[in-house]
Amino acid sequence: MRTKKVFLVLMALLLIIGLGACSPAAEPAPEEESAPVEEAAPVEEAAPAEEEAAPVEEEEEAPAEEMAEPVTFQVFYPVAVDAPIAEILNEYIEDFQAEYPHITVEPVFSGGYGDVQTAIQTTIDGGGTPPALAVMLATALYDLNNAGYISPLDSYVAGMEDGDAYIADFLPVFLDNSYAYDELWSIPFQRSATVMYYNMDMFAEAGLDAPTNWETWATAAQTLTTKDGDATNWGLQYPSGWPYWLFQPLAIGAGQNILDDDCTVVFDNPAVIEAVQFYIDLSGEYEAMPAGVQGIWGTAPTDFSSGSTAMIIHSSGSLKGIIEQADFEVGLMGLPGKEDGSISAVPGGGNFYIMSGAPQAEQDAAWLFVEFLTQPKYIADYSINTGYVASTSSSYETEEMLAHTAEVPQALSARDALQQGGAELATQNLGAVRGIFHDYLQRAYNGEMTADEAMAAAQVEADAALVDFCE
Amino acid sequence: MANETSKPKKNPLPYLLVFPTVVFVALFTAWPVLLSFYQSFFRQRMNIAKYREPSFIGFGNYIELFEDPYFIEVIKNTLYYIIGTVPISIFLALFFAIMVNRKIRNVGWLRLAFFHPMVLPMVSAATIWLFFFTPNYGLFNSTLRFLGYSGAENWTGNPDLALLAVIIVAVWKNSGYYMIFYLAGIQNLPDDVYEAAALDGATGWQTLWKITFPLLRRTTVFITIIAFIDAFRTIDHIFVLTSGGPSRSSSVLLFTLWQERFENQDIGISAAITIIFVLVLLAFTITNFVMSENKEA
Numbered sequence: 001m002r003t004k005k006v007f008l009v010l011m012a013l014l015l016i017i018g019l020g021a022c023s024p025a026a027e028p029a030p031e032e033e034s035a036p037v038e039e040a041a042p043v044e045e046a047a048p049a050e051e052e053a054a055p056v057e058e059e060e061e062a063p064a065e066e067m068a069e070p071v072t073f074q075v076f077y078p079v080a081v082d083a084p085i086a087e088i089l090n091e092y093i094e095d096f097q098a099e100y101p102h103i104t105v106e107p108v109f110s111g112g113y114g115d116v117q118t119a120i121q122t123t124i125d126g127g128g129t130p131p132a133l134a135v136m137l138a139t140a141l142y143d144l145n146n147a148g149y150i151s152p153l154d155s156y157v158a159g160m161e162d163g164d165a166y167i168a169d170f171l172p173v174f175l176d177n178s179y180a181y182d183e184l185w186s187i188p189f190q191r192s193a194t195v196m197y198y199n200m201d202m203f204a205e206a207g208l209d210a211p212t213n214w215e216t217w218a219t220a221a222q223t224l225t226t227k228d229g230d231a232t233n234w235g236l237q238y239p240s241g242w243p244y245w246l247f248q249p250l251a252i253g254a255g256q257n258i259l260d261d262d263c264t265v266v267f268d269n270p271a272v273i274e275a276v277q278f279y280i281d282l283s284g285e286y287e288a289m290p291a292g293v294q295g296i297w298g299t300a301p302t303d304f305s306s307g308s309t310a311m312i313i314h315s316s317g318s319l320k321g322i323i324e325q326a327d328f329e330v331g332l333m334g335l336p337g338k339e340d341g342s343i344s345a346v347p348g349g350g351n352f353y354i355m356s357g358a359p360q361a362e363q364d365a366a367w368l369f370v371e372f373l374t375q376p377k378y379i380a381d382y383s384i385n386t387g388y389v390a391s392t393s394s395s396y397e398t399e400e401m402l403a404h405t406a407e408v409p410q411a412l413s414a415r416d417a418l419q420q421g422g423a424e425l426a427t428q429n430l431g432a433v434r435g436i437f438h439d440y441l442q443r444a445y446n447g448e449m450t451a452d453e454a455m456a457a458a459q460v461e462a463d464a465a466l467v468d469f470c471e
Numbered sequence: 472m473a474n475e476t477s478k479p480k481k482n483p484l485p486y487l488l489v490f491p492t493v494v495f496v497a498l499f500t501a502w503p504v505l506l507s508f509y510q511s512f513f514r515q516r517m518n519i520a521k522y523r524e525p526s527f528i529g530f531g532n533y534i535e536l537f538e539d540p541y542f543i544e545v546i547k548n549t550l551y552y553i554i555g556t557v558p559i560s561i562f563l564a565l566f567f568a569i570m571v572n573r574k575i576r577n578v579g580w581l582r583l584a585f586f587h588p589m590v591l592p593m594v595s596a597a598t599i600w601l602f603f604f605t606p607n608y609g610l611f612n613s614t615l616r617f618l619g620y621s622g623a624e625n626w627t628g629n630p631d632l633a634l635l636a637v638i639i640v641a642v643w644k645n646s647g648y649y650m651i652f653y654l655a656g657i658q659n660l661p662d663d664v665y666e667a668a669a670l671d672g673a674t675g676w677q678t679l680w681k682i683t684f685p686l687l688r689r690t691t692v693f694i695t696i697i698a699f700i701d702a703f704r705t706i707d708h709i710f711v712l713t714s715g716g717p718s719r720s721s722s723v724l725l726f727t728l729w730q731e732r733f734e735n736q737d738i739g740i741s742a743a744i745t746i747i748f749v750l751v752l753l754a755f756t757i758t759n760f761v762m763s764e765n766k767e768a
Contacts (some may be wrong), residue, residue, distance in 0.1 A: 114733070117733070118733045121517070121733060121736070125517070125738075142518070143517075143518040143736060144519045146517070146519055146520055146523075147517040147518050147523070147736060148523070205728075230616070231607050231608055232607065240628070241627065241628065241713070241714060241716065241717075242714055284628030290606060290607075290625070290627050291625075292625050292629060292717075293625070293628035293629070293630075293716065293717040294625070294628055295601070295625075295627035295628045295712070295713065296602075296605070296606075298598075298601060299496075299602065299605050344488070428518075428519075428641075429518065429519070429735070430734075431735040432729060432735050435719075435730070438716060438718075439716075439718045439719055440718070442630075442716055442717035442718040443717075443718045444715070446628070446629070446630055446717055446718070448630065448718070467520070468519060468521075469519050
């Protein structure tokens with residue numbers, strides 16, 4: 001009896017607390033969430049905003065005492081790659097702070113791209129202030145934009161001495177994922193590409209040249225596939241556990257990328273279907289790679305550098321590790337296209353985004369940091385030390401980069417492959433659209449549906465998923 | 472008796488003692504659940520401008536979920552996952568516990584061997600298993616082949632095997648943990664019962680079946696509950712092993728919840744999934760308790 005009474009009292013208490021907290025918050029919740037972000041910004045932050053804009057437009061009127069107004073901002077940075085990102089970034093931050101003594105940068109290194117985005121989303125949705133700057137996937141553009149999380153960057157670029165030249169310096173394919181609604185939302189920084197690595201020694205031994213089209217590619221892979229007792233040394237390993245990105249070069253190589261714009265995906269085009277079929281044929285017809293969906297992202301580089309597989313499709317970001325481990329000549333190229341002489345690649349990786357929920361002063365300081373880090377010197381250094389593809393043309397002219405590419409010419413091949421690449425899949429409602437494409441692409445890979453059926457079904461579902469977003 | 476209880480002395484101490492817990496539970500459990508309950512009746516999607524402000528749609532989210540064939544598949548996967556992990560982990564846990572409860576040399580090492588998967592973080596464990604599952608030369612496949620298996624080897628890429636692969640890892644990870652509870656339970660069993668059974672000439676099997684097992688019923692109830700909750704809760708390894716694929720064949724409820732909330736930024740739908748989640752767990756826990764308490768009486 002007694003315990004029951006206590007239990008009841010506790011439950012009642014709980015309910016009262018719950019209701020008490022519920023009633024005031026329940027109604028104004030929607031307003032509350034958006035209000036602090038939008039309202040607070042102009043009122044409180046307007047003043048420092050103008051002050052902080054000063055360093056950008058130094059020539060106009062930049063009273064020294066205003067410049068000295070100290071600002072501290074956070075940058076969220078993903079570190080889930082095989083390079084000492086935190087160490088490198090911290091060095092850059094020191095350099096930056098030496099040049100801008102009034103700005104303090106607080107880096108927050110955490111997880112992968114997804115983790116950074118999740119952390120920022122939960123902060124903002126919970127009513128908190130996001131960091132002023134973050135590196136997130138270039139393809140997150142529309143999701144971030146529609147949620148109102150990010151600030152446009154055009155005014156900053158316009159405020160630069162030669163903003164047009166600054167933007168024109170970036171490789172065009174990287175900027176493809178930076179514009180939406182005619183505005184610039186992100187600056188490419190930590191970028192990669194899908195590429196093909198091939199064992200040049202094996203090719204030479206077999207008297208083969210680097211493949212130039214689908215036909216020579218498939219036959220080379222077939223020739224280089226050998227049996228070794230129970231195990232097979234495959235001519236080609238092509239990961240497809242997270243497939244859209246690695247598949248896209250095939251589609252582009254067949255003459256049609258899988259998207260036209262943020263509202264139009266092209267899954268059921270004959271060229272795309274042909275590309276799906278080619279992937280299937282590589283295992284089915286040519287028996288040059290294992291059949292079905294391949295969850296081999298982690299093992300493929302090791303298999304390649306140990307010499308047990310002749311070619312792999314992977315990120316350009318794996319170049320450094322592969323070269324260090326391989327005791328043969330490593331070739332790197334874009335994926336051969338269907339027609340002779342064509343190659344293709346797709347960009348990947350992350351861009352700098354400035355968060356609209358951060359105080360204006362912090363956003364302005366964050367831009368200065370972005371501008372600082374995208375100087376040729378730092379882009380080159382970052383590329384050399386991490387293996388990411390340097391995102392501006394000018395960075396390839398720096399002394400350090402020239403010395404580096406003389407030693408590792410493959411770094412240039414990644415860039416060259418991208419010159420013929422297409423945009424990475426970035427659409428409205430990206431999570432759903434990408435999920436649908438993955439679903440059906442893998443059904444086709446696994447032989448559950450024909451390439452034809454799968455892509456037709458994917459098109460129907462993706463169109464439906466886009467309707468609400470694109471009316 | 473009646474007189475004594477009718478005028479109880481008000482002692483504030485017990486209430487004072489539970490107060491911090493109550494506050495925490497209210498703040499971090501009750502309140503989020505209530506909030507999700509409220510949000511589940513609204514359409515709110517952060518990545519689409521016109522739905523960013525919540526609008527009331529009644530049971531719209533629930534209807535949408537149960538009309539979505541993909542969600543039904545996820546429910547099915549979740550059921551398979553529970554059926555695949557809970558009974559087997561519990562059986563293995565009991566088996567291990569009985570094994571390591573005997574007086575054999577170096578039993579400490581044996582216990583450690585069974586328990587160590589629990590100490591590893593799930594993501595590291597899954598990464599190790601990803602290598603075990605590698606077709607061609609992976610340890611798991613090599614072992615199976617040695618034992619005469621000649622079937623499909625592409626564990627994480629084959630739609631018929633992917634869910635099984637994540638189940639195997641979960642069972643491997645959890646059995647040792649549940650073993651500890653059984654071990655504690657067995658070591659607390661009264662000796663006299665066993666002596667009496669021995670005197671009556673009970674066989675080892677009879678002792679196990681008629682004495683050990685019934686006496687461990689409360690432990691079993693407890694383990695069943697945490698195993699069931701674990702089955703809903705543990706998804707870290709799915710991210711590493713299969714990303715829910717291929718073709719969503721290894722997507723389970725919590726994984727889908729994460730996708731809806733953080734990839735699709737759909738607050739209404741994810742709130743509805745949360746409520747379904749809470750209701751299922753609540754229903755299971757209450758039935759389990761009621762059943763075990765009834766048996767007690």
